[in-house]
Amino acid sequence: MADKNGPDGTGETGRGKQHEADIRDDDLERRRRDLEASLATRRPDRLEGKDAKASSVAGYGQALKLSSEFIAGIVVGVGLGWFLDRMAGTSPWGLIVGLLLGFGAGVLNVLRSAGVVAEFGQGDKTRDPKD
Protein backbone atom coordinates (compact mmCIF):
# COMPACT_ATOMS: atom_id res chain seq x y z
CA MET A 1 0.00 0.00 0.00
CA ALA A 2 1.11 3.54 -0.59
CA ASP A 3 1.66 4.54 3.01
CA LYS A 4 3.33 7.77 1.97
CA ASN A 5 -0.10 9.14 1.23
CA GLY A 6 -1.68 7.67 4.31
CA PRO A 7 -2.91 9.83 7.16
CA ASP A 8 0.32 9.14 9.03
CA GLY A 9 2.59 9.97 6.13
CA THR A 10 1.67 13.62 5.83
CA GLY A 11 4.64 14.78 7.85
CA GLU A 12 2.49 16.27 10.59
CA THR A 13 3.34 15.29 14.11
CA GLY A 14 -0.04 16.04 15.58
CA ARG A 15 -3.54 16.29 14.26
CA GLY A 16 -4.72 19.75 14.96
CA LYS A 17 -8.26 20.72 14.23
CA GLN A 18 -7.12 23.03 11.45
CA HIS A 19 -5.51 20.12 9.59
CA GLU A 20 -8.46 17.81 9.69
CA ALA A 21 -9.83 18.94 6.32
CA ASP A 22 -6.42 18.49 4.69
CA ILE A 23 -6.06 15.03 6.08
CA ARG A 24 -9.51 14.03 4.90
CA ASP A 25 -8.67 15.27 1.40
CA ASP A 26 -5.45 13.33 1.48
CA ASP A 27 -7.22 10.16 2.52
CA LEU A 28 -9.80 10.61 -0.23
CA GLU A 29 -7.02 11.18 -2.76
CA ARG A 30 -5.29 7.97 -1.73
CA ARG A 31 -8.48 5.95 -1.92
CA ARG A 32 -9.28 7.36 -5.33
CA ARG A 33 -5.84 6.47 -6.61
CA ASP A 34 -6.20 2.94 -5.26
CA LEU A 35 -9.56 2.58 -6.95
CA GLU A 36 -8.18 3.85 -10.25
CA ALA A 37 -5.27 1.43 -10.06
CA SER A 38 -7.50 -1.55 -9.36
CA LEU A 39 -9.89 -0.49 -12.11
CA ALA A 40 -7.00 -0.20 -14.55
CA THR A 41 -5.95 -3.77 -13.80
CA ARG A 42 -9.47 -5.07 -14.42
CA ARG A 43 -10.46 -3.02 -17.44
CA PRO A 44 -8.32 -4.63 -20.19
CA ASP A 45 -9.48 -8.11 -19.17
CA ARG A 46 -13.10 -7.14 -19.39
CA LEU A 47 -12.70 -5.48 -22.77
CA GLU A 48 -10.84 -8.43 -24.20
CA GLY A 49 -13.49 -10.86 -23.04
CA LYS A 50 -16.19 -8.69 -24.56
CA ASP A 51 -14.32 -8.47 -27.86
CA ALA A 52 -13.90 -12.21 -28.12
CA LYS A 53 -17.57 -12.81 -27.49
CA ALA A 54 -18.79 -10.08 -29.81
CA SER A 55 -16.41 -10.87 -32.65
CA SER A 56 -18.50 -13.59 -34.28
CA VAL A 57 -21.64 -11.45 -34.25
CA ALA A 58 -19.68 -8.43 -35.46
CA GLY A 59 -18.08 -10.50 -38.20
CA TYR A 60 -21.48 -11.71 -39.34
CA GLY A 61 -22.72 -8.15 -39.42
CA GLN A 62 -19.66 -7.01 -41.34
CA ALA A 63 -20.08 -9.78 -43.91
CA LEU A 64 -23.73 -8.93 -44.44
CA LYS A 65 -22.92 -5.24 -44.73
CA LEU A 66 -20.20 -5.73 -47.35
CA SER A 67 -22.19 -8.19 -49.44
CA SER A 68 -25.25 -5.94 -49.44
CA GLU A 69 -23.09 -3.00 -50.54
CA PHE A 70 -21.66 -5.02 -53.42
CA ILE A 71 -24.99 -6.42 -54.58
CA ALA A 72 -26.64 -3.01 -54.36
CA GLY A 73 -23.99 -1.55 -56.67
CA ILE A 74 -24.56 -4.21 -59.30
CA VAL A 75 -28.34 -4.09 -59.03
CA VAL A 76 -28.42 -0.32 -59.44
CA GLY A 77 -25.97 -0.43 -62.37
CA VAL A 78 -27.96 -3.10 -64.16
CA GLY A 79 -31.23 -1.36 -63.36
CA LEU A 80 -30.02 1.96 -64.79
CA GLY A 81 -28.66 0.24 -67.90
CA TRP A 82 -31.89 -1.68 -68.43
CA PHE A 83 -33.93 1.49 -67.95
CA LEU A 84 -31.81 3.37 -70.51
CA ASP A 85 -32.24 0.47 -72.93
CA ARG A 86 -36.00 0.65 -72.58
CA MET A 87 -36.04 4.41 -73.02
CA ALA A 88 -33.58 4.65 -75.91
CA GLY A 89 -34.06 1.23 -77.50
CA THR A 90 -30.34 0.46 -77.43
CA SER A 91 -30.73 -3.07 -76.11
CA PRO A 92 -28.50 -4.81 -75.06
CA TRP A 93 -25.72 -2.23 -74.81
CA GLY A 94 -27.12 -0.27 -71.87
CA LEU A 95 -27.43 -3.48 -69.89
CA ILE A 96 -23.85 -4.53 -70.65
CA VAL A 97 -22.31 -1.15 -69.86
CA GLY A 98 -24.55 -0.80 -66.81
CA LEU A 99 -23.47 -4.18 -65.51
CA LEU A 100 -19.79 -3.31 -65.87
CA LEU A 101 -20.20 0.12 -64.29
CA GLY A 102 -22.35 -1.41 -61.55
CA PHE A 103 -19.62 -3.92 -60.85
CA GLY A 104 -17.16 -1.06 -60.51
CA ALA A 105 -19.55 0.80 -58.21
CA GLY A 106 -20.06 -2.35 -56.14
CA VAL A 107 -16.32 -2.77 -55.64
CA LEU A 108 -16.05 0.91 -54.77
CA ASN A 109 -18.89 0.53 -52.24
CA VAL A 110 -17.21 -2.41 -50.58
CA LEU A 111 -13.81 -0.72 -50.39
CA ARG A 112 -15.42 2.45 -49.13
CA SER A 113 -17.40 0.78 -46.39
CA ALA A 114 -14.30 -1.19 -45.41
CA GLY A 115 -12.55 2.17 -45.01
CA VAL A 116 -9.88 1.49 -47.62
CA VAL A 117 -10.97 4.22 -50.07
CA ALA A 118 -11.71 7.85 -49.23
CA GLU A 119 -15.31 8.85 -48.58
CA PHE A 120 -17.55 10.58 -51.11
CA GLY A 121 -16.08 13.74 -52.62
CA GLN A 122 -12.90 13.61 -50.57
CA GLY A 123 -10.39 12.26 -53.01
CA ASP A 124 -6.83 12.15 -51.70
CA LYS A 125 -7.28 15.16 -49.44
CA THR A 126 -6.95 14.41 -45.78
CA ARG A 127 -10.18 14.74 -43.92
CA ASP A 128 -10.93 17.90 -41.99
CA PRO A 129 -10.63 16.85 -38.35
CA LYS A 130 -13.31 19.24 -37.12
CA ASP A 131 -16.08 17.59 -39.13
Added chain:
Amino acid sequence: MAADKVDPIHQFHIVKLIPINIGGYDLSFTNSALFMVATVAVASAFLYLTTSSRSLVPGRLQSVSEMAYEFVSNMLRDAAGTQGLKFFPFVFSLFMFVLVANLLGLFPYFFTVTSHIIVTFGLAALVIGTVVVYGFMKHGLGFLKLFVPHGVPVFLLPLVVLIEVISFVSRPVSLSVRLFANMLAGHITLKVFSGFVVSLSALGAVGVAGSVLPLAMAVALTALELLVAFLQAYVFAVLTCMYLNDALHPGH
Protein backbone atom coordinates in the same frame (compact mmCIF):
# COMPACT_ATOMS: atom_id res chain seq x y z
CA MET B 1 -49.75 -32.88 -43.61
CA ALA B 2 -47.80 -31.03 -40.96
CA ALA B 3 -45.79 -29.33 -43.69
CA ASP B 4 -48.65 -27.17 -44.95
CA LYS B 5 -49.44 -26.06 -41.44
CA VAL B 6 -45.90 -24.73 -40.92
CA ASP B 7 -45.54 -22.08 -43.58
CA PRO B 8 -42.63 -19.79 -42.70
CA ILE B 9 -43.68 -17.17 -45.27
CA HIS B 10 -47.27 -16.94 -44.09
CA GLN B 11 -46.41 -14.40 -41.40
CA PHE B 12 -45.52 -11.83 -44.07
CA HIS B 13 -48.88 -11.95 -45.85
CA ILE B 14 -50.60 -8.62 -46.23
CA VAL B 15 -54.24 -8.78 -45.24
CA LYS B 16 -56.70 -6.04 -46.08
CA LEU B 17 -58.48 -5.02 -42.93
CA ILE B 18 -60.53 -2.08 -44.24
CA PRO B 19 -60.74 -1.99 -48.05
CA ILE B 20 -60.44 1.57 -49.33
CA ASN B 21 -60.44 2.36 -53.05
CA ILE B 22 -59.94 5.94 -54.15
CA GLY B 23 -59.75 6.83 -57.82
CA GLY B 24 -58.66 3.38 -58.94
CA TYR B 25 -55.87 3.22 -56.35
CA ASP B 26 -55.95 0.57 -53.70
CA LEU B 27 -55.46 2.48 -50.46
CA SER B 28 -56.75 -0.23 -48.15
CA PHE B 29 -55.90 -0.20 -44.49
CA THR B 30 -53.86 -3.41 -44.15
CA ASN B 31 -52.30 -5.26 -41.25
CA SER B 32 -49.01 -3.61 -42.25
CA ALA B 33 -50.61 -0.18 -41.91
CA LEU B 34 -52.15 -1.22 -38.61
CA PHE B 35 -48.75 -2.14 -37.21
CA MET B 36 -47.19 1.05 -38.53
CA VAL B 37 -49.84 2.98 -36.63
CA ALA B 38 -49.18 0.77 -33.60
CA THR B 39 -45.45 1.43 -33.90
CA VAL B 40 -45.92 5.18 -33.98
CA ALA B 41 -48.44 5.00 -31.13
CA VAL B 42 -46.18 2.85 -28.94
CA ALA B 43 -43.10 4.97 -29.59
CA SER B 44 -44.93 8.25 -28.97
CA ALA B 45 -46.75 6.97 -25.92
CA PHE B 46 -43.56 5.58 -24.43
CA LEU B 47 -41.59 8.79 -24.94
CA TYR B 48 -44.47 10.99 -23.81
CA LEU B 49 -45.41 9.03 -20.71
CA THR B 50 -41.87 8.39 -19.51
CA THR B 51 -40.81 12.01 -19.81
CA SER B 52 -44.04 13.58 -18.59
CA SER B 53 -42.91 13.66 -14.94
CA ARG B 54 -39.82 15.68 -15.99
CA SER B 55 -37.98 14.89 -12.79
CA LEU B 56 -34.45 16.21 -12.47
CA VAL B 57 -33.24 12.86 -11.22
CA PRO B 58 -34.78 10.49 -13.79
CA GLY B 59 -36.55 7.30 -12.83
CA ARG B 60 -35.88 4.04 -14.62
CA LEU B 61 -38.16 4.61 -17.58
CA GLN B 62 -37.31 8.27 -17.93
CA SER B 63 -33.64 7.42 -18.07
CA VAL B 64 -34.37 4.96 -20.89
CA SER B 65 -35.90 7.80 -22.90
CA GLU B 66 -33.01 10.07 -22.05
CA MET B 67 -30.52 7.41 -23.05
CA ALA B 68 -32.22 7.02 -26.42
CA TYR B 69 -32.11 10.78 -26.90
CA GLU B 70 -28.45 11.10 -25.95
CA PHE B 71 -27.52 8.05 -27.98
CA VAL B 72 -28.98 9.48 -31.18
CA SER B 73 -27.72 13.01 -30.58
CA ASN B 74 -24.17 11.79 -29.90
CA MET B 75 -24.31 9.61 -32.99
CA LEU B 76 -25.47 12.55 -35.11
CA ARG B 77 -22.87 14.91 -33.65
CA ASP B 78 -20.07 12.41 -34.25
CA ALA B 79 -21.06 11.73 -37.84
CA ALA B 80 -22.24 15.12 -39.09
CA GLY B 81 -20.90 17.68 -36.62
CA THR B 82 -22.97 20.15 -34.60
CA GLN B 83 -24.52 21.46 -37.82
CA GLY B 84 -26.12 18.07 -38.25
CA LEU B 85 -28.22 18.55 -35.12
CA LYS B 86 -30.88 20.37 -37.16
CA PHE B 87 -31.71 16.92 -38.52
CA PHE B 88 -32.07 15.48 -35.03
CA PRO B 89 -35.90 15.17 -35.10
CA PHE B 90 -35.69 13.34 -38.42
CA VAL B 91 -32.99 10.90 -37.36
CA PHE B 92 -34.54 10.30 -33.95
CA SER B 93 -37.96 9.57 -35.49
CA LEU B 94 -36.41 7.17 -37.98
CA PHE B 95 -34.44 5.42 -35.26
CA MET B 96 -37.41 5.04 -32.96
CA PHE B 97 -39.70 3.90 -35.78
CA VAL B 98 -37.31 1.20 -36.98
CA LEU B 99 -36.43 0.12 -33.46
CA VAL B 100 -40.02 -0.12 -32.22
CA ALA B 101 -41.17 -1.79 -35.45
CA ASN B 102 -38.40 -4.40 -35.11
CA LEU B 103 -39.19 -5.00 -31.45
CA LEU B 104 -42.95 -5.25 -32.01
CA GLY B 105 -42.26 -7.80 -34.74
CA LEU B 106 -40.66 -10.08 -32.17
CA PHE B 107 -43.99 -10.72 -30.45
CA PRO B 108 -45.71 -13.90 -31.62
CA TYR B 109 -48.57 -13.27 -34.10
CA PHE B 110 -47.41 -9.71 -34.64
CA PHE B 111 -46.65 -8.38 -38.08
CA THR B 112 -43.12 -7.12 -38.74
CA VAL B 113 -43.41 -3.88 -40.68
CA THR B 114 -39.71 -3.72 -41.53
CA SER B 115 -39.70 -7.18 -43.13
CA HIS B 116 -41.20 -5.74 -46.31
CA ILE B 117 -38.69 -4.19 -48.66
CA ILE B 118 -41.06 -1.51 -49.85
CA VAL B 119 -41.32 -0.14 -46.32
CA THR B 120 -37.58 -0.07 -45.72
CA PHE B 121 -37.00 1.28 -49.22
CA GLY B 122 -39.53 4.02 -48.53
CA LEU B 123 -37.59 5.00 -45.41
CA ALA B 124 -34.25 4.88 -47.26
CA ALA B 125 -35.67 6.90 -50.16
CA LEU B 126 -36.83 9.48 -47.64
CA VAL B 127 -33.28 9.70 -46.28
CA ILE B 128 -31.65 10.03 -49.69
CA GLY B 129 -34.36 12.45 -50.83
CA THR B 130 -33.58 14.62 -47.81
CA VAL B 131 -29.86 14.45 -48.58
CA VAL B 132 -30.31 15.42 -52.24
CA VAL B 133 -32.87 18.18 -51.64
CA TYR B 134 -30.98 19.71 -48.73
CA GLY B 135 -27.64 19.37 -50.53
CA PHE B 136 -28.91 21.26 -53.58
CA MET B 137 -30.70 23.83 -51.42
CA LYS B 138 -27.62 24.61 -49.39
CA HIS B 139 -24.83 24.26 -51.92
CA GLY B 140 -26.61 24.66 -55.26
CA LEU B 141 -24.70 22.98 -58.03
CA GLY B 142 -21.69 22.74 -55.68
CA PHE B 143 -23.40 19.65 -54.29
CA LEU B 144 -22.38 17.87 -57.51
CA LYS B 145 -18.77 18.13 -56.33
CA LEU B 146 -19.71 15.10 -54.26
CA PHE B 147 -19.36 13.00 -57.40
CA VAL B 148 -16.01 14.40 -58.48
CA PRO B 149 -13.11 13.07 -56.41
CA HIS B 150 -9.97 15.19 -56.22
CA GLY B 151 -6.88 14.27 -58.15
CA VAL B 152 -8.48 12.21 -60.91
CA PRO B 153 -7.05 12.60 -64.46
CA VAL B 154 -9.44 14.42 -66.81
CA PHE B 155 -9.75 11.56 -69.30
CA LEU B 156 -10.88 9.22 -66.51
CA LEU B 157 -13.36 11.69 -65.07
CA PRO B 158 -16.51 10.66 -67.03
CA LEU B 159 -16.04 7.04 -66.03
CA VAL B 160 -15.31 7.86 -62.40
CA VAL B 161 -18.26 10.22 -62.15
CA LEU B 162 -20.59 7.57 -63.62
CA ILE B 163 -19.36 5.01 -61.11
CA GLU B 164 -19.69 7.51 -58.27
CA VAL B 165 -23.26 8.31 -59.32
CA ILE B 166 -24.16 4.61 -59.40
CA SER B 167 -22.48 4.18 -56.05
CA PHE B 168 -24.55 7.04 -54.65
CA VAL B 169 -27.81 5.68 -56.06
CA SER B 170 -27.00 2.24 -54.65
CA ARG B 171 -26.93 3.64 -51.12
CA PRO B 172 -30.68 3.62 -50.47
CA VAL B 173 -30.82 0.15 -52.05
CA SER B 174 -28.17 -1.30 -49.76
CA LEU B 175 -29.62 0.57 -46.77
CA SER B 176 -33.09 -0.85 -47.32
CA VAL B 177 -31.95 -4.33 -48.37
CA ARG B 178 -29.86 -4.71 -45.23
CA LEU B 179 -32.70 -3.94 -42.83
CA PHE B 180 -35.27 -5.92 -44.79
CA ALA B 181 -33.02 -8.98 -45.28
CA ASN B 182 -32.06 -9.12 -41.62
CA MET B 183 -35.62 -9.00 -40.40
CA LEU B 184 -36.95 -11.39 -43.06
CA ALA B 185 -34.20 -13.97 -42.60
CA GLY B 186 -34.42 -13.80 -38.82
CA HIS B 187 -38.18 -14.30 -38.73
CA ILE B 188 -38.12 -17.13 -41.26
CA THR B 189 -35.39 -18.95 -39.30
CA LEU B 190 -37.31 -18.49 -36.09
CA LYS B 191 -40.48 -19.81 -37.68
CA VAL B 192 -38.72 -22.81 -39.23
CA PHE B 193 -37.18 -23.87 -35.94
CA SER B 194 -40.45 -23.40 -34.08
CA GLY B 195 -42.12 -25.42 -36.83
CA PHE B 196 -39.67 -28.26 -36.16
CA VAL B 197 -40.85 -28.37 -32.56
CA VAL B 198 -44.46 -28.83 -33.67
CA SER B 199 -43.68 -31.39 -36.38
CA LEU B 200 -41.35 -33.41 -34.16
CA SER B 201 -43.66 -33.56 -31.19
CA ALA B 202 -46.36 -35.00 -33.46
CA LEU B 203 -44.17 -38.11 -33.81
CA GLY B 204 -44.77 -39.40 -30.31
CA ALA B 205 -42.56 -39.72 -27.23
CA VAL B 206 -39.25 -39.83 -29.14
CA GLY B 207 -40.27 -36.78 -31.11
CA VAL B 208 -41.20 -34.86 -27.99
CA ALA B 209 -37.80 -35.67 -26.49
CA GLY B 210 -36.06 -34.68 -29.71
CA SER B 211 -38.00 -31.45 -30.04
CA VAL B 212 -36.05 -30.03 -27.10
CA LEU B 213 -33.16 -29.31 -29.48
CA PRO B 214 -35.03 -27.05 -31.93
CA LEU B 215 -36.80 -25.46 -28.99
CA ALA B 216 -33.46 -24.51 -27.44
CA MET B 217 -32.39 -23.19 -30.83
CA ALA B 218 -35.56 -21.11 -31.10
CA VAL B 219 -34.91 -19.59 -27.68
CA ALA B 220 -31.34 -18.74 -28.64
CA LEU B 221 -32.51 -17.28 -31.95
CA THR B 222 -35.03 -15.09 -30.17
CA ALA B 223 -32.18 -13.59 -28.15
CA LEU B 224 -30.19 -13.09 -31.33
CA GLU B 225 -33.19 -11.47 -33.01
CA LEU B 226 -33.49 -9.04 -30.13
CA LEU B 227 -29.87 -8.07 -30.69
CA VAL B 228 -30.41 -7.78 -34.45
CA ALA B 229 -33.47 -5.58 -33.90
CA PHE B 230 -31.35 -3.10 -31.95
CA LEU B 231 -28.35 -3.42 -34.23
CA GLN B 232 -30.26 -2.81 -37.44
CA ALA B 233 -32.04 0.24 -36.04
CA TYR B 234 -28.63 1.53 -34.97
CA VAL B 235 -27.04 0.80 -38.35
CA PHE B 236 -29.91 2.48 -40.16
CA ALA B 237 -29.57 5.60 -38.02
CA VAL B 238 -25.76 5.69 -38.27
CA LEU B 239 -25.82 5.45 -42.05
CA THR B 240 -28.50 8.14 -42.19
CA CYS B 241 -26.17 10.38 -40.19
CA MET B 242 -23.28 9.64 -42.55
CA TYR B 243 -25.36 10.43 -45.62
CA LEU B 244 -26.62 13.65 -44.04
CA ASN B 245 -22.98 14.56 -43.48
CA ASP B 246 -22.49 14.39 -47.25
CA ALA B 247 -25.36 16.83 -47.73
CA LEU B 248 -23.89 19.21 -45.14
CA HIS B 249 -20.27 19.04 -46.27
CA PRO B 250 -19.88 17.92 -49.87
CA GLY B 251 -16.39 18.21 -51.26
CA HIS B 252 -14.70 17.87 -47.90
